[in-house]
Amino acid sequence: MVSTSNNIALSDKSFLYSPHPPEPAPEAPDVTEDSPLPEASAPHQPLALRDLAERARAYAEASSSLNTRRAYAADLKHFNGWCRREGLDASRPDPQVIGLYITACASGARSVGGRPNAVSTIERRLSALARVFAERGTPLDRSDRHIASVLAGIRNSHAAPPRQKEALLPEDLIAMLGCCDPGGLRGLRDRAMLLIGFAGGLRRSEITGLDLGRDQTEEGRGWVEILEGGLLLRLRGKTGWREVEIGRGSASSTCPVTALETWLKFSRIGSGPLFRRVTGKGREVGPMRLNDREVARLVKRLASAAGLRGDLPEAERPALFAGHSLRAGLASSAEVDERHVQKQLGHASAEMTRRYQRRRDRFRVNLTKAAGL
Template identity: 75%
Template sequence: MSQIIDENDQIQPPGHSAPPHGTAAPADVSATWASADLPSPLPMADAALPAQLRDLTERARGYVEAASSANTRKAYASDWKHFSAWCRRQNLSPVPPDPQVVGLYITACASGTTERGMKANTVSTIERRLAALGWNYAQRGAQKLDRKDRAIATVMAGIRNKHAAPPRQKEAILPEDLIAVLETLGRGSLRGIRDRAMLLLGFAGGLRRSEMTGLDLGRDQTEDGRGWIEIFDKGALLTLRGKTGWREVEIGRGSSDATCPVAALEAWIKFARLAKGPLFRRVTGKGKDVGPDRLNDQEVARLVKKTALAAGVRGDLSEAERGQMFAGHSLRAALASSAEVDERHVQKQLGHVSAEMTRRYQRRRDRIRVNLTKAVGL
């Protein structure tokens, strides 16, 4: 295993020798190999390049960034920073990729010894960290990380066998709960009108957080938009770019304006005086103004958790337990669990590629739909 650490605890790339004692590592070295910023596989625009090639380089870099979501890029950057920091503390180098080093790292992650006071990572977190390392090595033009090497694959298999557990699903906010949740929102405030529209639209559409906050009022209105809305007499049509590509989500009008997602959406657009750009925005000026900035998708999770707690949903549990049970996925799970229609319609609405994935979101359903015991005559 390579150990290329200088006296200033700076990680050096292959081929570099550590500088003399007391000499700082070159700034570009530490920025390239120890930074949390995601790298680009394309060369930086150079003044020596013709102008048209510099422009193409910048455009290509934009496409590279668009190849993954902002949340994925943020997670991968954080994972590379985490791995680099662990390597520094162990006097190891993260480059070139060394399966033995990575094997020791995921062992530390599983045992909670990557840094003082940290808990052991879950299996899913460790798998994501491995994916992030492979991606980062590829983007930095380094040698490919061989995840099938026994120093990684065998350790990872043991981690899965020893620590894997069923996923902890978020609690669904069912229709009867949603009505109570909506009552916690102020009817006369801009923030309350916006939050009501978000909850009802997220519930009826089975939307992901990023799909909801990525909506614009019309097509091609913003560079960071991930879809747009169209409102008709019978309901609303959302055109979304999600994990599985573009899809359309139809949301019909409800039986009552109090719980109708389309009516709530129209009220928000009217009172916020929106004409173009992001649909869901920050409310500013002590709740009296609407800013131009798009809401962060984390705001959806916070809204669901805050209102579910305020409404007393699952009041049979402690507040600490309830606080862990609700998030943005509670709305998607609610639609999957509540819609009394053919499962295929729910699958299409949620944008799932398989019925099995849709069933994972169903919190209440007939679990034993096919009785094989009786089918064999027992």
Template identity: 75%
Template sequence: MGSGQHHSARPQETSPAVDQTAPAASPEHDGAITEDLPDIVDLVMEMGRVPEEPAADTQAPSPPLPAVSTPRLPTHLDALADRARDYVEAASSSNTRRAYASDWKQFASWCRRQGVEMFPPDPQVVGLYITACASGKATRDRKPNSVSTIERRLSALTWNYAQRGQPLDRKDRHIATVMAGIRNKHAAPPRQKEAVLPEDLIAMLETLDRGTLRGLRDRAMLLIGFAGGLRRSEITGLDVGRDQTEDGRGWIEILDKGLLVTLRGKTGWREVEVGRGSSDATCPVVALETWLKLARIAHGPLFRRVTGRGKAVGANRLNDQEVARLVKRTALAAGVRGDLPEGQRGKLFAGHSLRSGLASSAEVDERYVQKQLGHTSAEMTRKYQRRRDRFRVNLTKASGL
């Protein structure tokens, strides 16, 4: 897409089903997830079902599928179509679906402003769009997107077009060449979260109030998250037992020698062993047993909201964002990385700080750390080992200098 080329934009055909003033999807609005998901194209197109128009009082969905003049899916297969939609939703996390829905709406808004069509997918239009993202002209606030954000937006377009039966060729020169140039010009080193090491974690635990249920819960979450190398969604997705809730992502089993955690993570189901600690004060299993006993939890979500000034336990599962807030709050209160300004310290800590802390501090064979974290490659595990292997091997001295 050189400067001498001119894109012959086609006038956009508007559809009454699209609310042109609809705001972009927000991560806080879980209710928009289902509305933003397109119909299951493989099933719909093969069986000949025409997508139904949304009700007038529903939130505006993404641009509809192109009209198809085929007979409706037989009524007796409606239940299977609904089940297939459930499986489509289960194929990706709710956070991914929210991001993809938001990106798709932003692309639709950009196309409307530029007067170009979204269908059929045009690699040259997409190439112009990612150029606008990189130059700060894709949104009204004129804020340039980072390379990682542009990569996600491109993935969102590819996914959404595929669900509508019209695949987008990311290898087309109008996309691939422009994306390569964006990476070369704008890519920056990844900003990884700071690893919480054992001494940091102990200091963070001391900032929690042991006399309240909230303090006991937070203590158990920090210790389980660190010792298990768990993601924040895995921590809050745990149930007390198997098959106890529909939204559960795993369960626990307390044994004599430790805790067995069964998880459904990004790489599928896995078992994580959390052994008992050398001291009750820092033992994740003891902390969890104390929380369960005093909170009187025997069934359902493991970690829940605490109300009434830390004295009452609700029935609802804790949001995974609370894990990130907990790590950041306690790390700042404990003075972790106190050598840095407070504004900078606040950006260093998040839920992944617990996972990287375990990977950086566990003095065991790397393959055991890889298994605990659920990584499919050793290279990914090494990315989490923030300080473990720095200068352990000194090639300068080994070379004779």
């Protein structure tokens, strides 16, 4: 049986930057019988190099989001486990092994848990493997026929239209706000999160990554500034920083600015993470930032409490809603020029924005009539 290497770790960048990098070999001096002995070299300074290595690892970590690193780490663990069960070597980027692995994932082989993976999941697993092998200096050739032809066949056989989450329309959001505890800190926090997430068209990580001010935490993804006309959010994304403007609402009960001001007043947060855990039976605000998964849980819980999609069995409803439902809700509801929605969501193309618009008029431009038919 071929030994399996389980030392591939995406979260640990030690294979990229060792704290003791090898020193270049010195050139051999021309030594003759009359040459003096060479002087001793200067002492090695490992502390300075170790500090640089730590910084390099931190920069490498910052090259991708936390959610991406989590997904890739899970994918690596999945691949390593399959190789171990099949007696294959996981340390080398063998295209034949990778081709067999994605076949197992697509067919739902017992060695991968017995359930077929979606095409998007298989493509993500391939991306994770390609990245880690490239960082180890042994690139994976995804164009090799053992991978490319198998992946093309998987796409042709199993690809399906993406399953989009339901958009939370304004009437849905108002019903959910009515299910928040009006007299508790947790209810005040949840109202502010929902309204800011909806009005800003934010991702769940952008909601929980907000700080009250600039440079207050190392892991923050942006901060908020309360102005007379509304909120100004500065967010750090995949392609750099962007600004999101959230205006005041027409009623105090649905105004995101009022909801945030109320949360800050009663939570007594002066700096640091904006949205935190509420402890002590709902009477105390802790120092820890909320995990972004709490946004999805909040949306699912309140959508169920508000009775959304009551035409479906109760067991099926939670799967319809998630954090992206807030983002899709703004894109589907805002009756403004599409360019403004695209800017708010931070999309590079209008086509991406249209994927979020669940009830737009798809036939506003009728090419059939325009052609004279």
